[in-house]
Amino acid sequence: MFIVVTLLDKHIKEFLELYHNFRLVDSNRKHIATLQGTITIVDENNQIWSDYDIRIEISHAYPYTIPSIYEESKLIERDWEFHISKEGKCCLDIHHSMLLKRRKGISLINFYQNVIYPFFANHQYKVNEGSYANGEYKHFEKGIIQYYEEELDLTDRDYILKLIDSAILGTKYARNNTCTICGSPKFKKCCLPKINKLTLFGKDQLKTDYGIFASLSIN
Amino acid sequence: MSVFNPYLNVIKKAVQQDPKLRQRLFSAEQEDSAFDTSYIKALRNELPNSKSLNESVSLIKGMGAPVFGDLPELGNHPDFKHLRYTDETEDHWIISGFIDVKDSTKLFNRFTKATVALITEGIVQASIFAVNLCDGYVHRIQGDGLMVYFGGKNKDKTESVKNALKAFAMISYFVKNDLKDFFAANSVTEIFTRAGLDLGHNSQVRWLYSGSGKAGEVTTCSLHTSLAPKMQSNAVSNGIVVGQNMVNLMAIRKYFTEKRNPIWEYGDGRTYSQYDFNWDMYIMDNGLGVQDRYGNIVLTMGNSEPKQSLDKTYLAPIAKLNKPYFCL
Ligand SMILES: [Zn+2]
Ligand SMILES: [Zn+2]
Numbered sequence: 022m023f024i025v026v027t028l029l030d031k032h033i034k035e036f037l038e039l040y041h042n043f044r045l046v047d048s049n050r051k052h053i054a055t056l057q058g059t060i061t062i063v064d065e066n067n068q069i070w071s072d073y074d075i076r077i078e079i080s081h082a083y084p085y086t087i088p089s090i091y092e093e094s095k096l097i098e099r100d101w102e103f104h105i106s107k108e109g110k111c112c113l114d115i116h117h118s119m120l121l122k123r124r125k126g127i128s129l130i131n132f133y134q135n136v137i138y139p140f141f142a143n144h145q146y147k148v149n150e151g152s153y154a155n156g157e158y159k160h161f162e163k164g165i166i167q168y169y170e171e172e173l174d175l176t177d178r179d180y181i182l183k184l185i186d187s188a189i190l191g192t193k194y195a196r197n198n199t200c201t202i203c204g205s206p207k208f209k210k211c212c213l214p215k216i217n218k219l220t221l222f223g224k225d226q227l228k229t230d231y232g233i234f235a236s237l238s239i240n
Numbered sequence: 241m242s243v244f245n246p247y248l249n250v251i252k253k254a255v256q257q258d259p260k261l262r263q264r265l266f267s268a269e270q271e272d273s274a275f276d277t278s279y280i281k282a283l284r285n286e287l288p289n290s291k292s293l294n295e296s297v298s299l300i301k302g303m304g305a306p307v308f309g310d311l312p313e314l315g316n317h318p319d320f321k322h323l324r325y326t327d328e329t330e331d332h333w334i335i336s337g338f339i340d341v342k343d344s345t346k347l348f349n350r351f352t353k354a355t356v357a358l359i360t361e362g363i364v365q366a367s368i369f370a371v372n373l374c375d376g377y378v379h380r381i382q383g384d385g386l387m388v389y390f391g392g393k394n395k396d397k398t399e400s401v402k403n404a405l406k407a408f409a410m411i412s413y414f415v416k417n418d419l420k421d422f423f424a425a426n427s428v429t430e431i432f433t434r435a436g437l438d439l440g441h442n443s444q445v446r447w448l449y450s451g452s453g454k455a456g457e458v459t460t461c462s463l464h465t466s467l468a469p470k471m472q473s474n475a476v477s478n479g480i481v482v483g484q485n486m487v488n489l490m491a492i493r494k495y496f497t498e499k500r501n502p503i504w505e506y507g508d509g510r511t512y513s514q515y516d517f518n519w520d521m522y523i524m525d526n527g528l529g530v531q532d533r534y535g536n537i538v539l540t541m542g543n544s545e546p547k548q549s550l551d552k553t554y555l556a557p558i559a560k561l562n563k564p565y566f567c568l
Contacts, residue, residue: 039535041524063532066554067242069540072530104564115565138533139561146559150552154559160566 029054029083032129039130043077052081057093062142070145071096077137084126087119090137097144101160113140115158115168120222162233169230173218178237184212185231188219243373243541244414246288247366251359252422254283258355277354284358287365315457317377319392320447323458329448333397335404335486336465337376338472339367339411339435340385346430359431360384363419367411367433374407375400379459389460391439401439401489406528408435408480409519413529413539416478436472437517438483440464467503471514474499480517487515495522533558 033054037043043058056077062070074094080086091109099105104112113119113136122132146154158164169175175184183202187194194201196209205211219227242248257279316324323330341363347356364386368378371388375395380387390407391400415433423431445462464483471481483503487496495518502511520537523529529537 040531041521042531061530061532062555062558063530063538064550064554065557066551067532067538068550068554069530069538070550070555101566104566112564112566114563134533135561139558140564142533142555143559143562143564146552146555149550153562153564154556155561155563157563158565164565 027081027083029079029081029129032083033079036129036133040133046076048078054079054081054083060138060141062138062145064142070142070149073097073141073144075137075141077133079129084128085123087113087123087127088129088132088137090140092141103144103147104157111140113137115164116226117165117168117172117222120226124221124223165230165233166237173215175215178234181234182231184215184219185227185234187212188216188222189224189227189231191220242414242418242539243369243410244366244418244539247362247369247414248418248422250283250286251362251419253286254280254355254358254362255351255422257283258351260350260352260355277352280354280358284361287362288369314378314380317379317389317392317447317458320458323447323449325454325456326449329446331442331446332393333391333439333441334445334447334460334462334465335390335400335437335439336460336462336468337371337388337390337404337408337435337437338385338469339388339408339433340382340472341415341431341433342384342477343431363411363415363431363433366414370407370410370414374403374410376403376407379457397439398489401486404437404486405480405482405495405517405519405522406526408437409517409523409528410539410541411435412478412480412519413523413537417537432477434472434475434477435480436468436470436475436482437480437486438464438468438471439485439489441485444485463504467512467514471503474503474514476516480519481514482517484513484515487513492525495519495525 033045033056036056037045040058042061043056046055046057048055056079058075059072060075061072064070072094073092073096076091076093078089078091080088090111090113092105092111093109095109097103097105097109097111099107099109106112122136143153143155159167169181175181180203187202194208194213196207196213198208199206200208200211200213202212222230259276317334320330320332341360343356343360347359351359360383364381364384367386368381371378371386374390376388376390377392378386378388388407390404391397412433412435415431419431440460440462444464445460447458447460450456450459450461464485467483471483475481481499482496487493490496496515497518499514499516501514503514504512506512520529523537523539524531528541529539532538
């Protein structure tokens with residue numbers, strides 16, 4: 022008999038060797054590995070803030086997947102102000118940023134340390150301080166508009182629509198020709214890098230984004 | 241805040257004030273006598289005495305730790321001190337423990353002997369604190385190590401085994417984590433403890449007064465008291481090796497890995513095993529510590545300040561990595 026040890030199995034084993042408070046549970050769900058455990062928020066001065074019981078669900082598409090995180094101790098108020106669903110599913114970050122991570126492939130321990138752990142640390146920050154440490158995205162469409170502005174430095178509705186359109190169509194323009202979008206002499210130096218970046222989000226997300234920007238009234 | 245901070249702080253000061261460390265960048269090798277180490281005396285007095293020890297205890301009140309008064313005198317276990325100056329004996333179970341601090345000669349290249357001695361003393365004092373905290377009894381202090389007992393009359397044997405494991409785990413934690421973090425920042429890594437623990441049952445331990453006249457002490461004559469230092473010498477850096485009698489009393493065995501060679505052969509084919517004790521797993525499972533973002537263990541004992549007194553500036557760098565969005 023052959024035992025196939027997948028990358029996910031290997032990374033789960035490494036994770037459980039490092040974090041003693043987690044265990045693999047039988048979730049009776051095909052193609053999903055479920056970890057359950059307690060996350061303790063300890064800051065950089067070894068101050069202990071709080072514990073949360075959480076569940077991590079990882080699809081077998083790993084590493085090209087984003088784990089789902091559920092907060093089970095109900096210490097986070099089930100209110101959209103806290104970026105959590107009634108079932109306790111946590112909204113760790115905006116989809117765009119997650120899509121980029123998924124495309125590159127994640128590593129479980131790294132994802133725990135840099136995405137999951139900071140989410141709960143930030144909840145502690147908010148309940149003790151009144152606001153999140155690094156701001157937050159607005160809800161729904163407004164958050165996506167905010168992402169384009171803050172992370173991609175794009176604010177002009179019509180320009181954004183043209184960029185998204187080119188990214189969806191995947192039109193091949195000559196790199197050294199005049200740009201048909203903004204009119205500058207070399208396409209490769211103005212809009213091409215932006216289009217390439219948008220392409221990474223994938224067509225589904227880009228279509229959603231197009232709809233959001235298209236429905237904005239022309240200012 | 242860790243229960244060991246008062247010790248760590250003195251060690252930090254000694255290292256920071258060490259004249260050899262300060263001068264080595266500027267001048268050639270110098271004899272220790274060329275340095276003024278008078279500050280060491282003041283620092284020694286800063287090591288917590290039994291009075292501030294009690295302050296640490298009040299800090300951890302309600303956490304299942306026993307409260308103790310002044311440090312008891314050494315050399316005569318209180319439950320057996322009636323044997324003093326007599327030739328009577330008594331058979332009673334006891335756990336014997338040995339722990340010592342190993343520092344490499346590299347430390348002497350870097351610091352004055354006075355500083356190295358103070359570092360060692362700081363660790364030994366922190367160890368005494370942990371042993372007392374966990375209901376143990378310090379029998380003897382040897383410059384860089386301790387001989388201790390856990391258990392006695394009217395004590396539960398299994399509880400005493402757990403207390404011994406807890407105390408030694410805390411000490412190993414202190415040296416491996418708190419202290420090492422600091423030394424690593426000062427590019428010194430060569431300091432560690434090694435420990436051995438073993439339990440002798442009633443039929444295996446004889447208490448007696450050993451020595452002539454008044455120059456003696458109440459001590460144990462037991463194979464298992466003798467095996468403990470042997471196991472100590474088999475421990476890896478920051479390791480704790482425990483005897484089979486201890487492991488037999490523990491319901492959960494996953495913390496113990498049997499060593500390939502037994503520590504004792506009875507001569508009739510029977511052997512007595514020794515085990516490596518996985519103390520960091522033990523600390524986690526028994527709620528004595530938690531793990532930070534990177535999996536480093538942080539002791540919970542004495543680390544329970546009320547939320548409003550926590551300083552958020554240390555939380556912010558981690559929290560800032562997250563920017564939440566509601567998208568469900
Ligand atoms: Zn352009
Ligand atoms: Zn979401």
